[in-house]
Amino acid sequence: xxxxxxxxxxxxxxxxxxxxxxxxxxxxxxxxxxxxxxxxxxxxxxxxxxxxxxxxxxxxxxxxxxxxxxxxxxxxxxxxxxxxxxxxxxxxxxxxxxxxxxxxxxxxxxxxxxxxxxxxxxxxxxxxxxxxxxxxxxxxxxxxxxxxxxxxxxxxxxxxxxxxxxxxxxxxxxxxxxxxxxxxxxxxxxxxxxxxxxxxxxxxxxxxxxxxxxxxxxxxxxxxxxxxxxxxxxxxxxxxxxxxxxxxxxxxxxxxxxxxxxxxxxxxxxxxxxxxxxxxxxxx
Amino acid sequence: xxxxxxxxxxxxxxxxxxxxxxxxxxxxxxxxxxxxxxxxxxxxxxxxxxxxxxxxxxxxxxxxxxxxxxxxxxxxxxxxxxxxxxxxxxxxxxxxxxxxxxxxxxxxxxxxxxxxxxxxxxxxxxxxxxxxxxxxxxxxxxxxxxxxxxxxxxxxxxxxxxxxxxxxxxxxxxxxxxxxxxxxxxxxxxxxxxxxxxxxxxxxxxxxxxxxxxxxxxxxxxxxxxxxxxxxxxxxxxxxxxxxxxxxxxxxxxxxxxxxxxxxxxxxxxxxxxxxxxxxxxxxxxxxxxxxxxxxxxxxxxxxxxxxxxxxxxxxxxxxxxxxxxxxxxxxxxxxxxxxxxxxxxxxxxxxxxxxxxxxxxxxxxxxxxxxxxxxxxxxxxxxxxxxxxxxxxxxxxxxxxxxxxxxxxxxxxxxxxxxxxxxxxxxxxxxxxxxxxxxxxxxxxxxxxxxxxxxxxxxxxxxxxxxxxxxxxxxxxxxxxxxxxxxxxxxxxxxxxxxxxxxxxxxxxxxxxxxxxxxxxxxxxxxxxxxxxxxxxxxxxxxxxxxx
Numbered sequence: 001x002x003x004x005x006x007x008x009x010x011x012x013x014x015x016x017x018x019x020x021x022x023x024x025x026x027x028x029x030x031x032x033x034x035x036x037x038x039x040x041x042x043x044x045x046x047x048x049x050x051x052x053x054x055x056x057x058x059x060x061x062x063x064x065x066x067x068x069x070x071x072x073x074x075x076x077x078x079x080x081x082x083x084x085x086x087x088x089x090x091x092x093x094x095x096x097x098x099x100x101x102x103x104x105x106x107x108x109x110x111x112x113x114x115x116x117x118x119x120x121x122x123x124x125x126x127x128x129x130x131x132x133x134x135x136x137x138x139x140x141x142x143x144x145x146x147x148x149x150x151x152x153x154x155x156x157x158x159x160x161x162x163x164x165x166x167x168x169x170x171x172x173x174x175x176x177x178x179x180x181x182x183x184x185x186x187x188x189x190x191x192x193x194x195x196x197x198x199x200x201x202x203x204x205x206x207x208x209x210x211x212x213x214x215x216x217x218x219x220x221x222x223x224x225x226x227x228x229x230x231x232x233x234x235x236x237x238x239x240x241x242x243x244x245x246x247x248x249x250x251x252x253x254x255x256x257x258x259x260x261x262x263x264x265x266x267x268x269x270x271x272x273x274x275x276x277x278x279x280x281x282x283x284x
Numbered sequence: 285x286x287x288x289x290x291x292x293x294x295x296x297x298x299x300x301x302x303x304x305x306x307x308x309x310x311x312x313x314x315x316x317x318x319x320x321x322x323x324x325x326x327x328x329x330x331x332x333x334x335x336x337x338x339x340x341x342x343x344x345x346x347x348x349x350x351x352x353x354x355x356x357x358x359x360x361x362x363x364x365x366x367x368x369x370x371x372x373x374x375x376x377x378x379x380x381x382x383x384x385x386x387x388x389x390x391x392x393x394x395x396x397x398x399x400x401x402x403x404x405x406x407x408x409x410x411x412x413x414x415x416x417x418x419x420x421x422x423x424x425x426x427x428x429x430x431x432x433x434x435x436x437x438x439x440x441x442x443x444x445x446x447x448x449x450x451x452x453x454x455x456x457x458x459x460x461x462x463x464x465x466x467x468x469x470x471x472x473x474x475x476x477x478x479x480x481x482x483x484x485x486x487x488x489x490x491x492x493x494x495x496x497x498x499x500x501x502x503x504x505x506x507x508x509x510x511x512x513x514x515x516x517x518x519x520x521x522x523x524x525x526x527x528x529x530x531x532x533x534x535x536x537x538x539x540x541x542x543x544x545x546x547x548x549x550x551x552x553x554x555x556x557x558x559x560x561x562x563x564x565x566x567x568x569x570x571x572x573x574x575x576x577x578x579x580x581x582x583x584x585x586x587x588x589x590x591x592x593x594x595x596x597x598x599x600x601x602x603x604x605x606x607x608x609x610x611x612x613x614x615x616x617x618x619x620x621x622x623x624x625x626x627x628x629x630x631x632x633x634x635x636x637x638x639x640x641x642x643x644x645x646x647x648x649x650x651x652x653x654x655x656x657x658x659x660x661x662x663x664x665x666x667x668x669x670x671x672x673x674x675x676x677x678x679x680x681x682x683x684x685x686x687x688x689x690x691x692x693x694x695x696x697x698x699x700x701x702x703x704x705x706x707x708x709x710x711x712x713x714x715x716x717x718x719x720x721x722x723x724x725x726x727x728x729x730x731x732x733x734x735x736x737x738x739x740x741x742x743x744x745x746x747x748x749x750x751x752x753x754x755x756x757x758x759x760x761x762x763x764x765x766x767x768x769x770x771x772x773x774x775x776x777x778x779x780x781x782x783x784x785x786x787x788x789x790x791x792x793x794x795x796x797x798x799x800x801x802x803x804x805x806x807x808x809x810x811x812x813x814x815x816x817x818x819x820x821x822x823x824x825x826x827x828x829x830x831x832x833x
Contacts, residue, residue: 037455040500052686069562069682072615072795143706229678230685230704231692243542244682247562248619 026269032264043076056250067103068238069245078260080233085261088149088227089214089216090218095153096214097207100160101196107161108168109191119165122158130155131217138226142253145228148221152214162213167199201279208272213267219261288516308724329577329621331802331816334382338813338830344532345811345829348544348556350680351709352537354511354717357493359429359437359476363713364558367475367821369535372517372528373413374500377404377423377457378469380822383814384579384737387469390418390479390501390673391457394472399773400447404472406455411507412481412523413497420451425482426458430432438717441744441751442468442476445770455463464771466778471735474822482740482765498709503528503827517826527828529813531596539709541681551649552767554811555829557820559804561682573808578816580733580803581630582743584613584622584683586675586786586796587730589722589754594671594700601793604661604673606655607694614799617686621802626652628732628797629739637779645739645783648674652797659698669699677704686800687729722754731801734817739777740769743785746794755794762788791817807832 035042044064051071059066065074107118135149141147171177172195180190221227222236230237235257242254354367361370372429379389386793391404401714410418426451430437434807445465452458454568456617471477484499485492488635492498498506504517536553537543547553548563559567559575567575567699585603588595595601599694610624625631634642666779673695677688688704695702705725709783714721715728745752747766748759765785772778803818813828814820 046696048684049287049696050609050612050689052609052690055612069616070686071612072689085634097455183291225706227678230706231689244560244562245684247542247560247566249565258359 014198019274020272021151025267025274028263029267030272032260033081033086033268035079036086039079039083043079045073045076047077047080048231051172056248056253058246058250059252065256066252068241069248070241071174074238074253074256077233077238078235078256081235081238081256081257084145084228084232084234084262085215085219085264088145088218089211091145091149091153092156092214092218093207093211096156096210097148097160097203099153100157101164101203103157104161105168105191107195108165109187109195115165117160122161125154126158131220134217134221135224135226138196138221143226145227146163148227152217156210159204159257160203164199164203165250167202168195171195171198202276204270204278208275209269210272212268212272215268216261216265238252243257295782303496309559310358318572331578332576334816335574335708335807335814337829338529338811338828339833340529342530342811342829342831344534345530346514346534346536347826348538348543348547349535350544350558354710354713355493356498356506356727358475358498359435360493360717361475362438364821365537365713368557369515369517370475370478370498371502371820371822372504372824372826373498373502373506374478374480374534375502375824376473376475376822377406377479378473378477380473380736380819382817382819382823382825383442384581384768384817384819386473386736389473389477392424392474394469396469396773399771400461400470402459402461402792403452404457404459405677406457407524408455411522411778412484412499412501413520414481414484414499415522416481416483418479418501419454419459420457422482423479424449424451425456425485426479426720427698429485430476437477438751439471439474442471442474448777450564460527463767464773466773467736467738467740470738470741473774474735479554503824504533508771518765526827530811530826533826533829537710541601541679548808551808551810555807555814557803557805557814559806561617561619564621564804567806569745573806575804575806576816576820577802577804579632580818581633581732581737582731582799582801582803583625583630583819584618584629584687584729584731584798584801585628586687586727586798587732587754588677588793588795591755591757592604592670592727594673595703595726595728595755596670597666598793599666600660600668600671600673600700601661601796602650603666603668603698604691604694604700605650605793605796606659606662606800607698608796609654609690610652610798611654611693613687613690615816617682617690618799619800622799624652624807625797625800626650626790627786628789628795629742630734631801633737633739633741634779635737636775637783638776641776641780641783644780645786648787654695659694661787670701672701672706673726674703674724676707676725677714678707678709678724680709682711682830683801684712684729685732691727691729698800714753719754724822727796732797733803733821735821738778739782739786740766743782743789744770744791746789757792757794759788759792762792809833 054067055069055071057067063073068074098242103118107115132147133155137151138147219236223236228234228237238257239254245251245253345655349365356370358374361367376389377391383389392407393405395403411641427437430439431443445461445463450458450462452806481499481527489821500550503520503523505520507516507518509515514534514536519528545560545563549570614622614624616717675688676689678684691701744766750765769778769781805814805816811829812832813830815825
C-alpha cells in the first residue's frame, strides 16, 4: 500500500498530453459504478439461480460471459458482484479516512503528548499485517461483509493518519495560521474552517488510491472464503467458485472476475494518482 | 545484439502474436465441456472390482485426506477421514472384504447357537501395538466403551439389543442379545466391532485418540501426528496376518480440492480416495496414474437435520425434493460419474433381494424428475411461501457445494428462502456427531455410505432415538418395522420387510435422495493394490498397497 503520494515512473511512460490512460480509467471506473448502481435492472438472470444442467456453458447469445460450474450466468453475477465488490472498499475508505483524518489532525494540530500517543498507536497497528488482522476478525465474528470492512478500516487508518498529520504539521507552520491566531480565532476554528479544507483534497486523493487496495484485499478475503457468505455474488467469491471450473479445464468463469478486479483496481489507482498529482501541483 | 530499431520491430511483431495467443487462450477458456445427458452417465465411468495387485514392497507412500480427523478414537469414527486411517490401525471382530462380503477378523469363528446369542472365538497369538496379547477381556472392555453413555459413542446404536458381553474363555466372548439382531453380526465388521488394548486405552485416558498410540492390532500403528498437517503410520511387524507391503504411510490433510488434485498430479501424494469430482478428467488424462471407480454403496442425499422449522411439514420436504435438479447435479457435481436416484438406499445393497422385493422397494418411490409446478402447489398448500430453510455447506467438494446451491435454486423456484451457512472442512464432520454443530441448521448435503451390505443400515437411522436421527423423527409404525427387520435373520424375509421400510421413509421424505455415487480411488504409477470399493472404510486397505512395478 502506498505510504506517500508519489508518481510511479512505470505509469509515467504511458502518460501523454491528453492522458488517455486517465480518461480510460475514469470512464471504466464510472461504468463499474454505474453497473453497481443499476445492477438489478441490468442483470439478465437472477445471479443465484443455478441451472446445473447447463454448467460451464460457453459464451453465447443467452449467456454473454458463459455459465459457471454451478450453472449460474457469469455476466449476471459479475454485474451483481460489482455492488458488493465496490460497497466493501467504499466502507473501508470511508471508515479509514474519517478515523485516520481525525487521528492525524488531532496529532498534528495538538502535538506534544497527544501526538506521541496517537502516532505510536497508529504505528503499532501498522506493525500488524492488514490481511491477517482481517482474517483474525472474520474468524471471530464469522462470515459477512461488515467484519472484514471493519478490520481493513483499522488496518488502513494509520496510512491516512500519518499522511494527515504530516499535512497538518506543514499547514500549521504557514503564516495564515499565525495570522488567524493573532486575530483571536480559536485553535478548533482555525483547524476545522481552514486547515482541514486545505488538506482535504490530498487526503481524498489518497483515499481513492486506497479504494483500489481495499478492493483487492477484500477480494482476496472472499477468495479465501472469509468474506461474503456463500452464494453472494462478489468478484472475489466468483474467483473462489471458479476454482472448480479451472479444475475442469474451463476457467472463463474465474478469469472474468479476475479481470474485473485487476482493471478496477488499476482504474481507481490511476484516477487517484492523477488527482493526487493535480492537488499537489505536480506537472506531468 | 539487436539494435534499438530491430528491438522495436520485434516488439511490433510480438504484439499481435501476444494478442493472438491471449485470444486463443481465452477461446480455449470459453469452450465449455462436451454436452452429454445427465441420465446417461454410464458412458463416463466403469466400475472396477479392484486395482492390480502390488508387485512388491515399498518404503513409503503418501495419501491425501480431505480433512483432518477430529479424533482417532474408534468409538467416534463416523466419517470418511477417520475411518480411512483407522481401518489400517484398528481391527474388528469381523472384516468387510473388498468384495463387500463378511469374513473373519479378530474372531476366527462366529457362532449363533440361539437367536439371542453370538459367540466369538478370538484368534490366538494376536498382539496389540503395545505388545500386549489380545484377550477376551479387551473385547469386553472395548464394547463397554461403545455402550458407556458418558462417552457418547457414535456406534452405540449397534449395541442397542445387547444385554451382556462376557468373556467366556481367555479367547472367547459371548454376546447375549435382548432380542435377535440380524444387524449386530454384520456391524462387527465396522468400527463398532473394534478391539483395542484395555491397558493402552486406560493409560492414555482422555488423550486416547488424540495423542499417542492407539494400541490396536492392525497392520499399521500410529507413530506420528503433526496436527494440522499430516499423520504417519508405521508397519506393525508383529501383525498376525499378512504384513503390510509399505513400511510407512503418510496421510496429508489437504482440505482444498484443487490442492488435493495438484498434490496427486505433482506426486506430493501418491493417491487418494474420494477424488474431487471436478478433477476426474484431469487425473484420467494426466498420464500420472489411474483413476478407478468401484461400488460405493453410497447415495448423495439432503439430510434433514431439523423438523422444527419449515421442513417440519412433510409437504415442504416433498416440494423441495421435487424441485431438485438431480440430473443437473449428477452432470455438474459428479461430472456425469453417478446416477440420478429416487431412493435413499443404493441399489447394490438390494442385490440379494428377489425381483418382487426389488419392485416393492423401488417401483412406488416418488419420481426423481424435477416438477416445479407441483412443488409450488405443495408449498402453497403448506402455507410455507417465503419461509426460510438454512442449509449447511462446506468447500470440501463439489458434491457438497453444488447440492447446497441446487437446494438454494430449488427453494427460490418454489417460494422458499434457502440460506446457506458455510462450515470449515474440518468442522463438517462434527455435524454427524455433535448436536451443537447442527444448531440452526435445517439440512445439509450428506453422502451416506452403507457400513454393511444391507439397506437397513441406512433406514434404521430414522427410528425413534437413533444416533443419526438428527431431526428426531418418531413414528411407532416405522419403529416397529425396524424392530421386526432387526430380529429377522433370514436375508430374503428381511429384505422384503426393508422394502416396506424404504416406502415409509420415502413417504415421510426423511431425507431427500439425489444420486448414487461410485467410490473413487486414484493411484499414481508408483503404487497399486488399493481396493476400489467402499470397503476401505473398515478393511485394512493400506496393507495391500505396494510397488506397482
